[in-house]
Amino acid sequence: MTGVDDRAGLLEGVDLRALVRRYEPVLCFTAGEMFFPMPVDTYLAGAALWASHHTSRGAPTLLVDHGELNPERLAETAREHPEAALFLRYAPRGLGHRELREWRRRPDRPKFTGVSRLAAVGLLGRFIDSLLRLSLTLRGRVPGGLTAAVQRQYAAAGPQTDAYHAHVSSDGGYVVIQYWFLYAMNDWRSSFSGVNDHESDWEQLTLYLVPSPEDGFSLAWVALSSHDEVGDELRRRPDDPDLTWVEGTHLVANAGAGSHSGAYLPGDYLVRVQPPALEGALNTLTRVRAVLFPWTRGKVAEGLGIPYVDYRRGDGVRIGPGTSRPWTPILIDSATPWVRDYRGLWGLDTADPFGGERAPAGPRYERSGAIRTSWGDPVGWAGLDKVPPTPARALRAGADRARELAETIAELDGRIADGQDELRRMSAGLELLPPTVTASRRGGDGAAAALTAQEQAVAQLRTRRRAAVNERDQLRAVGGVPPLPPPHAHLRNRVVPDVAAPAGALLRFWAGASLSVLLLLLGFALLLEQGSLLLACTLAVLAVMAVEAVLRRRLLLFLASLAIVVGLGWLTWLLVTNLRIAFGVLAVAAAVAIGVSNLRNLFSRR
Incomplete structure (x- = not known):
């Protein structure tokens, strides 16, 4: 197993294990976190594989029982049931009321102190939050006591190996390293008053490297999977002042308590959730409020939506270089059998119609079975498809853009000339005929309007071509290395901890x-x-x-x-x-x- 999807030859002869170890991150958790990244084979050793029957409303079918599953058998069973809706169960059942009370009273249970999420928002946000919590009775949700059952089984497995699953590929001139982390449980709702619970959790941290003559590769961008952020908002440059590094190459990331979402800065983050059914109405109310009361515009904590706090404090367990808990690297790629063949869910399938309480799919697939954008197009996923990785590619992109515009302009110039000739032929002799005859032959008016529109389009293209040529010439003048913009120039909204100190x-x-x-x-x-x-x-x-x-x-x-x-x-x-x-x-x-x-x-x- 090579761990490579190398389409550009950038990774030929590269020691992949050494590469991922060189840049492996430091994950910092919030005090009170109970679940940490584990190897796939350890998770599967305690799990069972099921096939659900949502369409027929029948009971799920057990395919492989607890204690009999491993990565090879998971892939083999998935190939034997290509049309089945498969899911894993880590805990056979949730704890009963008495067991749950005993579990909560355990003296070794991690303690956590949160903040008042309701105090961080207005009255309307609290009202909507209450409606959502009432709606939980109608949703297919995680059974009560499941978090406790998963934690008890997770702890009973003995000392855990802290592992990540590294996927190395090349895309768009970048070398991409994805660090995938598997957790036995997402207990954001039950343990930290968050949005949802679901069995198992997959999160990632992605690095984008570019060729470097000094030491083979240099780091160009980093991206964390996070709530409410997509595209450009996901990524940061290594020189960003919000980033912290250990030994120069190991990024420090702060994992959300229970949710395990990533943050560059430690702290408490307010997350506003808008149910699809209420999204239009809430957006309208937000715009009206911004017009009537301009001083509230842009205040996230005062926004409309259902308020939740994502605790990414980084004050608990730390895993990675420079800590007492080193990583165990596991290399994967698109040919790894369980990555390639298993499209099911990594945990209990609750059939939640909103999706938030269903277990996630694996690193390569979405719940629908489609390939994840972050796996199949990691450069586009972080909005880097418009950012050339090297000066040479930037110069080539500028030259290509200028050439393509010049070809388009020449083609349109030819069409305009042909159109003008056609208009002259249509107009020849019309002025000698009476109006009653020429009224039905004035179709040239529409053609003339079309020509005018084309001429305006050509003028705009000429302006764009001059800009592209100037950009290309400026790059050549500085040796192909453009000056770096400010580190936050690509961000529309720089996400920072936005929950104030604990309210009175x-x-x-x-x-x-x-x-x-x-x-x-x-x-x-x-x-x-x-x-x-x-x-x-x-x-x-x-x-x-x-x-x-x-x-x-x-x-x-x-x-x-x-x-x-x-x-x-x-x-x-x-x-x-x-x-x-x-x-x-x-x-x-x-x-x-x-x-x-x-x-x-x-x-x-x-």
């Missing part, structure tokens, strides 16, 4: 009780039927929002926002009931705004 006890209490208080006030308003129901409900909502503003020390902002809403409501009422007064108010407001603007310009000139 009063705010944490209010975050948990506010929704219940609001519902109680609304319930009493409905039951007592005293006065205007609409007024009572409005006062209840305003009272809860006022308490929120006081506890967050934003009372003035709340009052200003309330004044804006009341003002807009009053104007709307005037427009509906009295157009004359409404337009009068708008005219006065416009006069004041224009006058202030003109006076400001006048005095600024002096």
Whole structure:
């Protein structure tokens, strides 16, 4: 087994094991984490293989029982059942209530202290969060006690070998090293109040190397798989100040507690989840709020969605170079039998319709059986398909772009010339005929419009070609090595820890009780039927929002926002009931705004 998918010859004669050891990362976990990267054969030794029957609604069929599975038999059984929906089970069952209570009381169980995720978001986020938690009763979810059962079985297997599965390939002029990490359980929801739980977890860290005359290869980019980030947002340059290195080549990555997602900076990250059914409505509310209250624009912690905290603190177990727990490297590639042949799930298939509580597929495949983009197109996955890996490729890309534009321009010039000749032939003699005859022969007007559009397109292409030629010439002038942009220039949103220090006890209490208080006030308003129901409900909502503003020390902002809403409501009422007064108010407001603007310009000139 070579561990290589080498399509460009960059890896010929390279010692792959030495290469992956040279750049292997340091993984830092959050204190309280219970599961760490393990070898595939160790995981399979405790697992069983099943075939589900979702279409027929029958019970799953056991294919290989616990204690009888290994990588070779997994691949062989998968080949024997090419059309079956296969999944693995690491723990035979979840623990019962009594067993679960005993497990939680164990003195050696890792302790964890979180933050108030509800205190990090507003009232609407808490309301949506409550709806999602109620919906868990309708979802195909991980059975209760499964995390405890998996942890007990994981611990009973004895001291674990800390392992990664390295996939080395070449793509687009880059040498790509993917470090894949297999965990027995994703316990983000049950242990750390996160989004989901699922048996087993696969995560990755990817490095992009380029040829170097000094020592064979040099590191160009790194990318961590992470929540809510795709394409350019995934990757960073080695000189990025957010990155930490051990011995110059070993990246320090912080794994999320339970979720195992990666982060460059240690800390607590707020993750906002928008269910597909609510995504459109929440995005609309976000845009409306940004227009009415501009000071809230861009505040992630105040955003709409279901709030969860991803704890990537890096204050717990550390694995890798410079630590007491070294890695065991395992090389894999597309020809490795279990990688190639097993397309099923690595854990219990809960048939969760939302997907989040189903076990993941392996490194090469998605749950659908399609090849993962990160495996089949690792350069495009991180948005590097538009970034030349070497100066020579940058020069060649610039020259190719200029040549292609020149060929396109020449082709369009020829079409325009032919079109002009055709227009002249169509127009010949028309001016000598009466209008009643020529009216049906004016089809040349559409052709002329098409020619004008083509000429405009050619003008734009000429501008682009001049830019491409200038870029090529500038690269040649500096020896083909363009100046590096700032390390964060390619990022639209630099993800950093965004959960503030733990909120005060009063705010944490209010975050948990506010929704219940609001519902109680609304319930009493409905039951007592005293006065205007609409007024009572409005006062209840305003009272809860006022308490929120006081506890967050934003009372003035709340009052200003309330004044804006009341003002807009009053104007709307005037427009509906009295157009004359409404337009009068708008005219006065416009006069004041224009006058202030003109006076400001006048005095600024002096």
